[in-house]
Amino acid sequence: IDQKNETEAKAKVEHLHAADIADILDELNTEEAKYIFLLLDADTGADVLSEIEEDDRKRFIKVLPIEVIAKKFIDHMDSDDAADLIGGLSDEKQEELLSHIEDVETAGDIVDLLHYDEDTAGGLMGKELVIVNENWTVLTCLRELSRQAEDIDEIYYVYVVNDDGKLIGTLSLKKMILSPTSAKIGNIYEPDVMSVHTDESDEEVALIMEKYDLVALPVVDSIGRLMGRITIDDVVDVIRDEAEKDYQMASGIYEDIESNDSIWLQTRARLPWLLIGLVGGIFAAMVIATHETGLSATPALAFFIPLITAMAGNVGVQSSAIIVQGIASNSLGIESTFSRLMRELGGALINGLTCSSLLFLSNYFYSDSFALTISVSVALFAVMIFAAIAGTIIPLMLHRAKVDPALATGPFITTLNDIVGLFIYLSIGAYFYSMI
Template identity: 55%
Template sequence: MNEEYIDQIKKLIVLKEASTIRELLHDLHPADIAELIDELKLEEAKFIYMQLDNETAADVLLEMDEDDRKEFLDLLPSEIIAKRFVDYMDTDDAVEIIRDLDEDKQEEVLSHIEDIEQAGDIVDLLKYDEDTAGGHMGTEMVVVNENWSMPECLKEMRQQAEELDEIYYVYVVDDDERLRGVFPLKKVITSPSVSKVKHVMRKDPISVRVDTPIDEVIQTIEKYDLVAIPVIDSIGRLVGRITVDDVMDEAREQQERDYQLASGLSQDVETTDSVFRQTTARLPWLLIGMFGGIANSMILGNFNSTFAAHPEMALYIPLIGGTGGNVGTQSSAIVVQGLANSSLEPKDIFKHAGKEAVVALINATIISLLVYIYNFIRFGATATVTYSVSISLFSVVMFASIFGTLVPMTLEKLKIDPAIATGPFISITNDIIGMMLYMGITVLLS
């Protein structure tokens, strides 16, 4: 979306050229219209929405940035939100929109929804935690009974399909609404008309429960290459489905959140956020880093006599601190990634720590040996720095590797997001411990 196009739209809005704007927007994808609206002021965005048909307007709203969308919805009457947007959305999308509103406005919007059945489904879905399968599922799906004949099944499928935009799977239930299987659409063509659904369905489909954490849902869909997954309640009744596009958004948000945590941001921020929000997101870890730096200076301040006797030791302070931080971040990043994709289980903590120790031993040996050779050539075999730096580097790499492995796994057991262990926390801790090791070893060798 280039600046020239956006400026053209803004001029047309000022001139109230509604018909021209409708023509320009007609062939645009909802995601492109949402990108355009993000560049406009609220009143300009409101004018753009007035030129869209109801279905397109609903799709555009879903594509908008969450903060901009909430700000926009706060300007609109509850009746408009219900009849202009919610009435044209699937239940899972409607829940996503309504959940961002305050409780009073939620009730107002629900009271204006014309389809009572849809309103009831939305109310039921709002009861689920948004971090679970129930909080992300939709109720629009094609469902058939296992005892139906093929002609009866085909007739019912046609009726249900008329109300759906996409059909991913046809789900099979028994008389008690419990999920029994998935009905491949190919069977409609290849199976004899006398067959019952239960004779041709694929039994025991992969499913998740309503209380399954959404990150487990994402892993299941990824593992089995599914485009949708059924959701069942505690007694196995089919209550909804989650599509891959729903979890893709959630997966992206999780990745962004983990990346920001690892970067030392205490909350989710965007480039468009206010100066105050960006400052409050960055400042906590910067303050912690500042105190870590002060602690380091206090440690070093206790070794003035050591620096006086061996001034060359100061040259290697950045090397010791930087190496410890890098090694710790590498180790913790591998663990966090393994925990996220379930390739590493918390119960394997000691097994993985042992493996990490072997890797650390190899790395530490190579790094310390190279530094020893350099210092041997520069300072000679009798200089304290030749030995203290190499031994300190070896110790720091070993400590940082083990520490970077154990911390995220411990946080995972404590139900704390382990992503924070890949950022400033590891770097600051390793920096302080590294300086203590460096100074301690130097004193012992002096």
């Protein structure tokens, strides 16, 4: 690359898959990447543009002349990828780019797609569809197919519409190949077809496609007219992003970051949760301070502060993770909040009894203060029960209030449980020390 040996670089790059080229461009600086990129033919270039990460793409589009992008690449991209790309630009640039697209139909499709929110079915869908009318014969159909299929990489389904453009079913290629050419589509199509509305959320789309094992899902407007289709590869990204987002939230990372993002981005995503922890810690200090006299009398009570807070945190995180995952995979089912809470309480009883019995035994043999032994065990049990209840109820309540329940996991629940756990522990400690 350094020596700008054009033919050699071109030969090397040509045999690679677009996704691999995108990986290589990611490692290069802007100038080098631009150089390689301009070597690619239009089709590959379009694929690479769809594959590279969003930050890289923006950086890239800045250095390439907008006319080149429009003429050379947009025409060769799937409409949903093109809309994603253009949607990331400023209004001004959008207009300039659109004006350079030669094919009016393509430009129209992209403008249509730009109307939808990125995280709805409309934002996910593409306009590349093979559509046949129910009144056609298989022969007309085959002829139309070769015309329509020109711009489409893969045909997963052929959609059947009526004269109003409303989706009424699908036609499998297999069925079409096996039917006589004079057969009418209306008689051979499959009328059971699942579809989603353009406003459906991307998470719901992912759940539907996953549940019914679909590779493509048609999207309709409010009166049932076929507007586009969503393919499984776009949904795989939604599924992974969703699962990663919940995990990141639970780990105290607020924005969607990658392991190779800049220090600044990573810091910004992490600091807010750390500040929550900091404020929580200061509150915890205030809770302990109210028991200062008790602590100077029996400093041994302080020994078990980390144990109590750690266990409260662990139980809370476990309980909330189960709820958050249940909500994400839509497997909570019809069970009521109450019965779910009862089940969680059952588990907390078993785990709480086990842990506090073990702690009791350990302290009984190693500690010389029976008051300490009994307070720590009773407090541990009480704290674990409370943490399980809080970890179950808070995400369920947030979900009902239409707030992302993942917010309640990780640092948030840990901090809350720390403070309440300490309060319970020190109160129980004070009670037993005054008794015995």
